[in-house]
Amino acid sequence: MPNALAHLRVVEIGQGISGPYCSKLLADLGADVIKVEPPLTGDPLRQAGAFPNDEDDPSKGTLFRYLNANKRSIECDLNSAEGKRTLLDLVEAADLVIENLGAGVLEGFNLGFDEFEKANSKIALIRISDFGQTGPYSGQPASDLTVQASAQWVNNHHVPELPLLQAGGRIPDYNVGIYAAAAALTAYSMASVAGKAVYFDVSKQESLVCCLGAVWLHIETLTSLGWGIPAERHFPFPGVVRCKDGLVSINALTGQHFIDCCHLLDVPQYIPKQMEITYGGPDFDGFFRDIEPWLMERTVEDVVDICQAMRIPSVPISNGKTILELPQLKARSFFIRDPDEDFIRPSFPYRLEHTPPSLRKGAPRLGADNPVTGSTTWSPRDSTYQSKGLGNGEFPFEGLRVIDLGIFWAGPYISCYLGAYGADVIKVESIQRADAFRFQCAYPEEGPDWYERSSIYQHTNLSKRNLTLNLDAPEGMRLFEKLLAKADVVIENFTARVMDNFGLTAERLKEINPNLITVRVPGFGLEGPWRDFTSFGMPLEQVSAMSWVTGNPDGPPVNLGGYADVFVGMHAVVALQAALIHRERTGQGQLVEVPQLEVGACLTAEQVITYSVTGKIVGRMGNRSDTMAPQGVYRCSCGQSVALSIRNDDDWNRFRKMSPVNTWALDGRFDSLKGRLAHHDEVDALISQWTSRITASSVITALREVEIPAAIVLTQPNIPSEPHLISRKFFQELDHPLTGVRRYPRWPWLQSMGPNGEHRFRAPTLGEHNHEILRDDLGLSDDEIALLATKEVIGTVPKGLG
Template sequence: MILKHLRVVEVGGGIAASYAGKLLADAGADVIKIEPPGGEPLRRWSASGAELGDRDGPLFQFLNTSKRSVIGDPSDPAMADLLASADILIDSTDQGLPPATIDAARQANPSLVLVSTSPWGRTGPYAHRPATEFTLQAECGGIGKRGNPERPPVHAGGVIGEWTAAIYAGVGALAAARAAGRSGRGDHVDVSVFETMVMTMNTYAWINGEFLGDTNPVRPGRNVELPSIEPTADGHVGFCTVARQQFLDFLLMIGRPDWLEDEEMCGYGGRWKRRDEFRAAMHAWTTQRTTAEVIAEASARRIPVAPIGNGATVPTLEAFSGRDVFTENPSGGFTQPAVPYQLHGADPRPFEPVPEAGQHTGQIEAHVPQPNRGEPAALPLAGVRVIDFTAWWAGPIASHSLALLGADVVKVESIQRADGMRFASARPPSVDHWWDWGMVFHGANTNKRDVTLDLRSPEGVAVAERLIADADVVIENFTPRVMEGFGLTWERLSELNPRLIMTRMPAFGLDGAWRNNTGFAQTMEQLTGMAAITGYPDEDPQIPRGPCDPLAGMHAVFATLTALEERDQTGKGRLVEVTMVAAALNAAAEQLVEYSAFGRQLPREGNRGPRAAPQGVYSAAGFERWVAVAVADDHQWEALCGLLERPDWSDYDSVDKRRAAADAIDEVLGEWIAPQADADAVAQLNASGIPASVVVLGAEIGNHPQLRTRSFIEPIDHPVCGEVPAASLPFRFESSPGPWTTAPAPTLGQHNREVLGGELGLTDEELADLEAKGVIGTRPAGL
């Protein structure tokens, strides 16, 4: 019950606010929902269309354990005392709570932290533009990159943007509450769902476009990973070959050693041009083997591989055996994901039953907001030192967020094994410093300092231990055996530094059947069901591409902030474990809880979905121009009928009826859009209050007016690459509007002398000796 000193009031409902509240409740906070008469609409929701009777829907039950509920209007004066008693107020109402209501609460409680979640953020030129998860996927560059070019681009199933917004809202809430507890000064954390989706579904394509001089890319921009989800003799299997060696091992596995020296086939662009040839060879091998046989052979070669999970099969998969990944919902009795992180040695809060609507009305006791220490206002993690052993994306985006929140983050690489994202470069190896041109490395490593240490050497480990001795946090995302091989175990590090928080981010856990398996975001999307509901029903499933790295990273930040709160109370450190797969399972929970509760499996529907109808991607005038439209409620439907002059559609007065008539509606809507420029069609739809967006390609997003206005993209000068359009956090603090990006992504070993010499006190002679031995350096070894 680490956060038991915090009261959270949650208004507006929906996934984003409810999961943010769940994160805080699971960590011990007192979370109170203010619901309208009859309860929050999500209580009556079932994605599979199951009859609920007098039960709450399983998604609502998953999101709202351990909370309390009152009925009322948050803008009513009768609610003023409750709002003012909150340490954190989460507001997801469509237009935001009335300013007078917020002002009164903040005047009564100057330390109040307001967290708002909205499609675009509460400010900026798009703030009042209608939007849904689907249209935001189009606007952020997510839809435009996904799918085979013979078909229209396709969205990622499962409203992933709302889940990513939720974890960012939870992080923003806890970080701002930490700052308020020190200074007594509250804040407004303005979370933009669009910005979270740019962060998680675009993968910094705008940075790569800038590096390549290709910010207006040639269409079509979509493709499918090769290999990715492939047919087997009895189903499908998922691969991920991020590293070149993984792909070379894959070629050997499928019996094509003749391609090892074929640079065109070994490069993604060339392989995509020859995709028919490659797929034929690959499928000749995979379809002759069962999924289990393929997984066994790929795992033996350390190629990331996974079965394709869904709501029915996920709990049975070997990847989760030996770990407490699932639990029972205390109200519904169905299976749901457990809390996606562990604070080792701390007793987790047991899930309490979901409250009935208004169950606690008139029963909420007085609460005095947390006292403050009278310190000057500062960023939430000012004064916190983080030693960062992470690589690729999930780990670096976690430490990046800690850095943007004010921590001093020292990234540790080695010249023998630099961060792999340095080598996903926009420059060929013939260019000097080509390893400094990786788009993801730039996106996830600003505001950090960089040192190199060969941790396979005693000298490197000795220096690392000196760094750690004075640190607040160590964070790493290797497989468990790596840090153990270096001797940098929790037992050793906590002995060196009893106040240390060590956050470990293994793909599958520190124990369990897949403890030593390598896994990337693609693997998690394949395992947890995200891929099962993405793509066209008559094609192989497709991966959403990207969200699992930030999901894991931000759950790690939330868990780390929770551990820091505990250390403030006890003075003692803690081992924190956050697995990438558990974070993904929580974001994919709807499939599992629907199947467990009702035996209904959510389908893969292309661009359609249960939350909006019509919902689709429609061809506009010009080559490869597309418009995404999603009608989410009856008012929007009435507006569309008026715009298209179709009064005869008035009988389609529910989403279910419109889904049943989807083909006929799509045909007419497609004919209306087809002769128009994409932007013109979108403008007319938006003016009528209908959510619609142009389908944007990822590299085009860099100059988006909403992102630039809100300083989500901030230019920063880099010593090798020049000006880089770097990513900030997808929320704004009212107290710190920006810029948050104060230093570019570091070059390899850039701060060796500053950190190891100036701060640790190593002499010039000692540094020279370490460099001569290859323990430190500034250029990758073996180029």
Template sequence: MAGLRVAEWSRSIAGGYAGRTLHDAGAHVTRLGDPGAPSPRPALRGYLHLGKVDQPGTLADVASLAADIVILELPDAPDEEFLAGFGDAAVVVITPWGLRGPWAGTGRPWSELTIQAESGSLAMRGLPGRPPLMTGSSEGLWVTGTMAAAAAVAAVQGGRAHRLVDAPLLEVTAYATNLFQDVGASITGVSPATPPSRNRLNPSVEPAADGWVGFNLASAQNHEDFVVLIERADWLGDPQMTTHVGRYQRYEEFTAAVRAWTRRHTVAEVVEQASAFRIPCAPVHNGRTILADPHIVDRGFYQPNAHDPGFLEPAPPFLFDGVRPRRDKEPPPGARAVTEAGTEPRAVTEAGTEPRTVTEAGTEAGAEAGAGVPDDALPFAGLRVLDLGTWWVGGFVGTALGALGADVLKVESTRRVDGARLVGPAPATQDHWWEQGAFYLGGNSGKRGVTVDFSVPAGRELLARLIAGADVLIENYSPRVLESAGLDWDAVHQLNPRLVMLRMPAFGLTGPRRSMVGYAQTVEQFSGLCWRTGYPDADPHNPSGPADPMAAANSLFALSSALFTARRTGRGMLVESPLAEAALVMASEQVLAWTSEGALLERLGNRDAVAAPQGVFPTAEPDRWIALTVADDQQWRALATLMDPGRRAGADPELATADGRRARADDLEKRIAAWTAGQEREALVERLLAAGIPAGEARDGRFIHDHPHLAARGFYQLVELPWPGAIPLPLLPVRAASGGWAHRRRPPTLGEHNAEVLGAELGLDETRLAELAADGVIGTVPLGV
């Protein structure tokens, strides 16, 4: 993306990482800092902003930079006149509530905790009998920044009508951490009167002889193999010990057996033995131990910061044609700040010429971004995408490409359906239960569906023909799957030299863990995200969700960047975007703190390192909670007045400062809980907000489509599906303000478009299609059903 100019106005990780990611792909980024923004720890700031041109200026100065892409991170929605001042630039606006809706532009106080509460994910996380639990690594901010960067690269390739992009923290957090509870609840018709459950997965993070180890049982085979692994083969055939639901009925007995086995083995021994069964399993790392992991060392993922080599930072979590982008120590030579006359900052070489990316046609990449594209054109209109993606990561990338205008063909087989189809809530006794998976329906809109079993020669021939006519191929299998079918990058590139291939294996295409099976839960454990999520006095806890959408957004960004070049040069490219490396970025503050300060960051529960007090508290309604944050001394005085109007606000001198309040956090939280426990939840939140205190309801994620702000914004659309009926499905959480980035198709049923694609478009007649169906090469029902 060299040649593209980016202007960044950022306040936090979200805006800073959007600019970081664009710079890593080669764009020239000029950052005008917000003087009122919170100041992260120096190493985090150094990581987020290395290589950018950092210059003083006001928000009004951003437009004078005449950038191709503008990243604006603002405390609330700006007015339309301000946004109209950026000309043809792709402008991505990060705000808490979005550019429109009942909460937008109101100045409603918020914090990361209250966003999580309102998103619906907080209520499902934690342990029974304890307050709901927030995630511990600012996951919503990281995912928002990554999605903002991906949207920016897409928008700059489309028409002017779709270049204003809305990136609301609430919508991203709801999407990234809610696990499609709303889709599942709509299918089952569960009642809101039944409180959401908060149980740790079992097994999940377990103690080993020398640390912690994490499991994720993702298939029926995993469940049976696990009881053999822990030397309890006598439980085979017992549904209470070989299913998720059944184990909770004998939770204590099962957990005791698991831990009796794991405590007898080291972390390395547990991982090795579990891997022999192909059970997803990983060490639970922290900011110190991750640095010695042999896979991380082999891939060279942590590198010295070029400006301050005293600390380590994550490398860019994507590779192009096997090469990871470099980070330069300083901004390009000759870069200068905006003058009073409004001169653009330019990177000048020693010879005095501006560096640029030149395509085969000899045009400058930055100058031609979106040039000649009709105003109403979608960014990827005309592209044919083969989507071999599975689960949430693969599903999101294909769905986003479809919303951005591509023709997306979802490729499954009756032998190997997308695993997302198999995750509830419909029981296997229900008609077409595989068409009612909440993760599948939530993440696969905007596609056509075909089935091709490429494990057999006839299927490989069909897939090769589809590849030859495609522009993009995406997949997130274990590396061995396509390679064993003879469809590695070299083979694919020979079939179609102009094709861009996106590979998203769990741990990457190289390194000692390349063959390890991994899902979101696995890489949350591996990366350190688990280590920082949890109550301070309890075990590490899975954040349950954000690793998948973070990796998906990272993959969409890398793919969109590759297409930016490939669509102009006609040359294909291999893009590698490992699931684990995106999660490691989200957890990166731990490594930054350890290597710069020697500080091992631990679990804080719902507390914050800066704000005090902060927590989740009960109300008069059973299991209905509120979240609140006291970000400064003024907010503390306001809270003290609400809690005890008869006393002089903040009269206790020990509580006048955040340090003093943190020292007495236990006592303060008991007092706040006693005060909130007798009050109605909605009215209490409104009182706190009116006093200027960030507060939110811990919403029930199963019904988040009814959230007053999200419903008014139309984030969920009611979609008529063949078997579940009318179900609310989410749009892209970051999308063009025009409404043009929409889902134009419901999720396809298995093999729904076989005749349309393989017949009408590929040229197979009805007789051949019938033969392929009879041989199981294509079909519409999973094998064995």
């Protein structure tokens, strides 16, 4: 079958995870990716394994092979004139350059956007760095922990008694890689149409803040109501619990879920005490004591099946071993062998009907494709694969009609992206079934229109119009089908059964519009034994093994924070853009399936790969690292905390000479990484003695003077005042008629042209554009529209609230 991106030429100047994962997503969809690596050593990930302290680590290099399959490799010394010529020769005939060497590193080689533009006037350049290429933090040393700390990803993960912890598994690097891949295809389209070079400056910090759901807006709502910042409570609940044969999670997202849980677990006496329980105390302890007998009589499989039968989100807690045995992934043959037959790895995060991703070859040997004098490095490409792009240069999706049936986060986030870049997005709800996000982060105390004031709904539905249609009514379905006939894309993220129940099967959608691209984002896939299981972001983190590597070694797995919805949505944006490119060339629409579980499993690949080659399960490390020590989060006298990382012996030698710590840090036991790891508890205690006596800002000043990665741990109320984000104009003000001016996160990059990652306009109110769409787009008269309102086919107030 054809590859959607077979015409695309990509130069990757990348290492580690973020840049290689970005280009991997493109390579799997057919792009010709040439990886430019330093001579002799190559990408450092070639030599990295999951257990670096083992004398013999069979997992060494396996993550590199997962991330770099389907690519080619060229050795290139960018410090030499010959190496620069080699790189610029590649750029001259390429479409995209992706690099993640760090802020200003290319300029240190006398390379960068200007040089690339001279070599190729239509090149698209994607630069990934910790804090972006500009701003006060851009040149500061950083580690994954300190970037997480500066983005509010170091927190207690909705477990009040838990100390501040990072998210494990290097998920933040995958996250920025996903955003960068979506940006790359958008930048390519912009450059193609505008006929000029385009540059995107992608920030890891900003990509992490984008996952938070604009939580600062919710805090503003609570403050305006006079409620202040709420005390920490356990969420979701009951969460991770132990049953007869292992760990399982039961997640009560709604009040009804909690009522059903209490009946199921045979503890109905706790139904009136939901709030008291989640805030801890005697009722909390009593609840878990009283549900234990029921749990201990049942296996993980029993608990999941019973809960799901009652529509309560429940999943196994997976790790690198048990995820291989999940019935849904086995039934869908999701895990495959590496082309060299050495290990088991995930396949792909999405399935495209006519242009599926493919594993065509394994990762290249270092320098396997070094150019020979007089030869052409790039393979010839068929002129039929040339793309003129969509829309116009600044708004590549202009002219695209998108129907958004999505609810909550994953589906609506896809169309939010398309709307920002020019698409006409029509969000379809009904007064009978409004998007449930309208009722989160919003409260009846705000007034009769409280359902219009949800900060998280507004955040995920910017740059859209809104139409209400009751699809259970024949008139509503007829109008919806007329809308589909004029659409380019339809997006939904229901459980698999919902569209079929509406009669909107794949066959019916093709009858209505053969050129339609249908993006379906089910929790577990359109087929398989779990196809009708219900879920949301946090259970997906649990079942895909993200939670398994987040938490303390001696404690249970904890949730990242529900960020999986973003990971899913941005993967779908990549797949959808590939489908649009294919349709532009062939006129062919197709089904794009993005199973949320399979997206998550692609991001935890290292756990599966490591288990398949070593038989060992990667575990939790708290805030520590196998390759950096000391590393941790330390409380200061002001009540704030700081995160710091000693990356190597050079860092340690500068750190130990600081006057506040040289009284103990000169101890010879700490001279080497091995010694610091062996005495990490002692070193932590000594660092804590120092930080506890001074303010966080004093600690940061001292550490940055000696170039040690450090950051104050950002808290929710302080996000909008974070200095670096402000300097990069990350917060975009949009005025809403009911909630006034609010600060939303733009997309996590700055651009050399176009909207600079900004949204075009505010989120709509329910049914705000009913007349506009029904009259102007579907040709109805005012009388016909009024009749639809009388029959409650359309409306502007959720049923039961009017």
